[in-house]
Amino acid sequence: MIQLNNIDKxxxxxxxxxxxLKAINxxxxxxxxxxxxxxxxxGKSTLLNIIGLLDSATNGEVLIDGQSVQKYGDxxxxxxxxxxxxxxxxxxxxxxxxxxxDNVEIPLLYRRxxxxxxxxKALAALEKVGLKARTKHFPNQLSGGQRQRVAIARAIxxxxxxxxxxxxxxxxxxVMGAEIMDILMRLNKEENTTIVMVTHDEHLAKQxxxxxxxxxxxxxx
Amino acid sequence: MMNLKHxxxxxxxxxxxxxxxxIEIFISFIIIFVLAQSLVKFAVYYSEPLGFExxxxxxxxxxxxxxxxxxxxxxxxxxKQEIKSYAEVIEISEAYAIPYTSVDMRTTVELDDKEILTNxxxxxxxxxxxxxIELVAGRWFDEQDNASNYKPxxxxxxxxxxxxxxxxxxxxFLGQRDDQRLIIGVVDQIKKRGELNDFGxxxxxRINPENPDSWIGESILIKMKPGTNMDFEEKLxxxxxxxxxxxxxxxxxxxxxxxxSFDKYxxxxxxxxxxxxxxxxxxxxxxxxxxxxxxxxxxxxxxxRRSFGSTARSIYSQIVGETMVISTxxxxxxxxxxxxxxxxxxxxxxxxxxxxxxxxxxxxxYLITAICAFYPSKLAADIEPAEALHxx
Numbered sequence: 382m383i384q385l386n387n388i389d390k391x392x393x394x395x396x397x398x399x400x401x402l403k404a405i406n407x408x409x410x411x412x413x414x415x416x417x418x419x420x421x422x423x424g425k426s427t428l429l430n431i432i433g434l435l436d437s438a439t440n441g442e443v444l445i446d447g448q449s450v451q452k453y454g455d456x457x458x459x460x461x462x463x464x465x466x467x468x469x470x471x472x473x474x475x476x477x478x479x480x481x482x483d484n485v486e487i488p489l490l491y492r493r494x495x496x497x498x499x500x501x502k503a504l505a506a507l508e509k510v511g512l513k514a515r516t517k518h519f520p521n522q523l524s525g526g527q528r529q530r531v532a533i534a535r536a537i538x539x540x541x542x543x544x545x546x547x548x549x550x551x552x553x554x555x556v557m558g559a560e561i562m563d564i565l566m567r568l569n570k571e572e573n574t575t576i577v578m579v580t581h582d583e584h585l586a587k588q589x590x591x592x593x594x595x596x597x598x599x600x601x602x
Numbered sequence: 603m604m605n606l607k608h609x610x611x612x613x614x615x616x617x618x619x620x621x622x623x624x625i626e627i628f629i630s631f632i633i634i635f636v637l638a639q640s641l642v643k644f645a646v647y648y649s650e651p652l653g654f655e656x657x658x659x660x661x662x663x664x665x666x667x668x669x670x671x672x673x674x675x676x677x678x679x680x681x682k683q684e685i686k687s688y689a690e691v692i693e694i695s696e697a698y699a700i701p702y703t704s705v706d707m708r709t710t711v712e713l714d715d716k717e718i719l720t721n722x723x724x725x726x727x728x729x730x731x732x733x734x735i736e737l738v739a740g741r742w743f744d745e746q747d748n749a750s751n752y753k754p755x756x757x758x759x760x761x762x763x764x765x766x767x768x769x770x771x772x773x774x775f776l777g778q779r780d781d782q783r784l785i786i787g788v789v790d791q792i793k794k795r796g797e798l799n800d801f802g803x804x805x806x807x808r809i810n811p812e813n814p815d816s817w818i819g820e821s822i823l824i825k826m827k828p829g830t831n832m833d834f835e836e837k838l839x840x841x842x843x844x845x846x847x848x849x850x851x852x853x854x855x856x857x858x859x860x861x862x863s864f865d866k867y868x869x870x871x872x873x874x875x876x877x878x879x880x881x882x883x884x885x886x887x888x889x890x891x892x893x894x895x896x897x898x899x900x901x902x903x904x905x906x907r908r909s910f911g912s913t914a915r916s917i918y919s920q921i922v923g924e925t926m927v928i929s930t931x932x933x934x935x936x937x938x939x940x941x942x943x944x945x946x947x948x949x950x951x952x953x954x955x956x957x958x959x960x961x962x963x964x965x966x967x968y969l970i971t972a973i974c975a976f977y978p979s980k981l982a983a984d985i986e987p988a989e990a991l992h993x994x
Contacts, residue, residue, distance in 0.1 A: 427988075435909055436988040455913050463911025474906050474991060478615040483608065490605050491911035535910070 382543060382575050383409040383432055388441035390427050390598075401427040403598045405441070411542065414569040414576045416586035419595035425579040426547055428595065432577060433466050433545045434458050463491050467536030471548035473528040475520040481507065481531050482516040488539040506534040510564055526557030533564055537574070544568065546578040550585060562588060613924055619896065620928055626892050627932035630885040631967050635940055637878040638959035638966070639951075644798050644871045646955050653792040654701060655734035656856040660835070661700060662822040662842075665850040674818050677846055679811060682822060684845050688838065690830045695732040696809050696819035698724035701794045702859035705820065711805065712777040713765045720761055720803040723794065724817050726810070730789075732825045740772035740787030743808040752784035754808055761803040762788050776805075796860060798867035800952075823856075882966070890974040897921060897978045904982050905990030914983040921979035922972060929971040933964055 390402040401424045409415050409432075417425045430436035431443060434450060443450050445461060453461070467488070468474075475484050485503040494502075507513045510530040520528055529549060536544050546565065550558030562585055568574045578589065586592050594602035613620055664681065666674040678696065685694050699705045699722065707722040729735070730742040738759060747754045755776065762771040762785075775782045783805075794801045810816040826834075835853055842851055897904075904917055912920075937960070944956055982990070 430988040433909070435991070436986050455915070459908070459911050459913040459916075462909060468909045470991065474902060474909075476612075476903050476906060478612060483611060486608070487907065488910040490608055491916070496605070496607060539910075 382411040382413075382446060383407065383577070384442075384444035384447070385432070386442040386444070388428075388431060388438045388443070390424070390431065390436070391439045400598050402431070402438075405600055407432075407593065407600070409575060409577060411575055412569070412573045413591065414566070414589040415578070415591045415593060416589040417577065417579045417593045417595065418581070418583070418586050419601075421581075423595040424598040425595055429545050429547050429577065429579050433468060434462050435468075459491070463488060463539065465542050467539065467541040467544045469529070469532050469536050469544060469546040469549045471551040473520070473525075473532045473552075475528055475531055475535075477520050479519070480516065481512065481518050481520070481523070484520065484531055485534045485538050487535060492539070502538055503534070506538040507531075509537065509568075510534045524557070525553050526560060529553060529557070529561050530564065533561070533568075537568060541574070543575045543577070546576060548579050548581065550580070550582065558582070558585070609920065609924060609927070613927060619899075623892055623896070623925075623928050624932045624935070626888060627929050627967060627971060628935050630889060630970070631933060631936035631963055632939065633881055633885060634966050635936070635959060635963040637874070637881060638962045639955065640874050641871070641878060642959045642962065643800075643952075643955050644867075644874070646952075646958070647793070647800050648797050650791060650793070652797060653735065653790055656701070656860050658826045658828050658830070659732065659856040660824040660826060661703075661854050661856055661859065662824060663850075663852040663854070664820060664822055664846075665852075666818060667848060667850060669848055671818065672814060673848075675811065675814065677849060678818060678822075680845055681842055681849065681851075684842060685822065685824055685838065688834075690827050690834050692825040692827055693728050693732050694825070695728040695823045696726045696811065697729055697821045697823055698809065698817055698819045699794075700821045700823060701733070701792070702796060702856065702863045703821070706794075709778055709805070711761070711765075711783075713775075716765060718761075718764060718803060720805055721794070721801055722805055722807060723792070724807050724809050724819065726808070726819070729806070729823070732823045735789055735792065737787045738790050739770070740785070742787055743806075743810075747786070747808060748810070748812065750784065753781060754786040755783040756787040756789060756806040757785055758789050758792060758804040760791070761805060764803060796863040796867060798864065798871060882970070886970050886974060889970060890978075893925065893971075893974045894978045897975075897982050901982055901990050905987050905992075908983075908987035908990060914980075917983035918976065918979040921982075922975045925971050925975035926968065929967055933967060937964075 385405050385407040388402055388405040389400070392399045392401055405428060417428060419425050427436065431438050434443070445465065450458065450461065482500070482503050485506055486499050489499040489502060504513060504516065507516060510533050512527060512530050512534065515523065515527065520531065523531065544565070549565070550561050553561065565576055565578065566588065569576050580586050592602070593600065662685070664678060666678070669677070682694055682696065685691055699707045708719050709722045710717055710719050727743045727745070730737065740756070742756060743754055752775070757771065757776070765771070765776065766774065771785050771788055774785050776785060777783070792801060792804055793799055809819055839851065839853055907917060908914070940960060944951055
């Protein structure tokens with residue numbers, strides 16, 4: 382499903398160049414649940430952003446479903462992100478001025494779909510994460526765990542084949558974290574969704590099928 | 603394409619923040635409308651006919667120095683006779699409160715329950731011919747008026763419309779003090795102060811040299827043959843100073859008087875244009891600042907939308923669209939205020955100038971807000987989604 386060939390990422394300013402990723406080669410099969418581990422600043426989030434087409438690599442090639450995306454323009458990349466990928470972020474990244482239901486509907490706004498269909502799908506996604514009763518709440522009326530569940534509902538509402546989760550339990554206590562992990566595991570098992578998860582938590586990483594370890598921008602395991 | 607319901611919902615949920623912008627744009631609209639009123643007014647006045655001719659017309663100012671009326675009349679008739687004797691002179695007219703002078707006369711006229719303070723000018727029977735004034739109805743003063751039981755007046759179209767609307771005015775009466783004045787003619791606009799000024803409602807009274815009670819003019823307008831030069835003016839003035847013992851005389855061409863008046867009013871236009879430009883720049887910078895702040899505040903939202911499938915183009919269309927909707931709310935509020943003002947001041951505001959200024963102000967506001975929203979939203983939309991998300 383995902384193939385990274387010799388990916389480098391260098392952040393350059395006028396005075397300094399910082400290498401975030403060096404010669405990363407990675408292959409993730411469809412239906413796999415992979416975790417990415419490593420110390421802070423080792424390039425985990427950068428790797429996830431490149432896989433999710435949120436950032437571009439300095440060198441190397443990214444293939445999604447066997448298609449190189451290097452030459453894709455903004456419209457094609459946006460379409461790929463919309464239809465194939467769902468994101469879950471550590472800090473939830475919900476829009477505070479929108480209700481839970483409206484937040485979940487966001488990916489569907491960029492598809493041709495009626496309002497009723499959008500609502501039906503958003504409610505179904507919220508049901509999967511156990512938040513159907515909170516559709517009219519706003520993010521700041523929810524706990525951290527509930528917000529992350531909304532974020533997961535938003536990630537899965539468009540039925541993407543790939544979910545990229547950047548430390549999804551990083552801002553949650555262990556009980557909440559376990560709940561979120563359960564949801565992700567269920568999505569992977571029941572819906573065969575491919576998941577790449579960045580985590581610091583060894584215990585969570587061990588629950589996934591494979592662990593990719595990074596150190597100083599290089600793949601060490 | 604962004605869903606409109608979603609867009610409005612988001613704007614409604616952010617109403618407190620948007621209210622600030624609505625107020626900012628509303629105030630900007632009012633400022634621009636007031637400025638547009640002034641500038642459009644000057645432009646419209648400039649485009650309209652002056653109503654009289656000024657080329658080859660000289661103005662001899664005659665100051666009787668408080669002489670007794672009969673004596674002054676005798677002397678002014680001598681002066682007029684002398685001027686008319688020259689071949690260079692086509693026609694002359696005795697007048698009071700002529701174009702381009704600072705002498706303004708006003709009088710109240712009434713009809714039934716309506717009354718209004720109107721401008722007034724005085725001229726003899728040759729006045730319309732000398733100044734090339736065309737009548738739109740009736741006639742100018744002439745000898746027929748000597749035998750009339752009523753004092754004749756000529757009014758302009760604005761005064762006619764005020765009292766009679768579309769109806770004929772010639773042959774009807776207007777009250778002035780205790781007198782009934784017979785309207786014998788209607789002229790179009792006479793812009794006494796020049797191209798950049800609307801002289802408003804106006805009536806002319808007759809100077810009748812045969813009537814000892816009639817006004818004595820302070821000007822003798824002289825229509826010269828084209829090409830008459832300044833040597834003739836010197837010759838004429840030398841001769842007149844011999845004839846006239848008591849009058850103070852001064853000659854100026856109407857063209858020179860027009861130039862001086864035009865310079866005076868055009869410098870007002872330049873000052874207004876400069877102030878307008880300064881205020882429009884200030885308004886733009888203010889709006890730009892508010893929009894820049896709002897868009898930066900929304901960087902995380904932009905990152906989220908980009909992550910879930912929005913293109914850069916769709917992001918700035920959304921932000922520019924939202925700004926246009928907010929501008930529309932401000933303009934609805936602004937329109938309500940300016941139309942109330944129009945109803946309140948309708949006797950002083952011209953509808954054509956009002957509507958032109960209104961349309962210009964609306965377009966300027968949409969243009970400024972579109973430009974101010976476009977640039978920062980394009981910058982924000984063009985950054986990598988990962989960077990936008992990182993900026994929370």
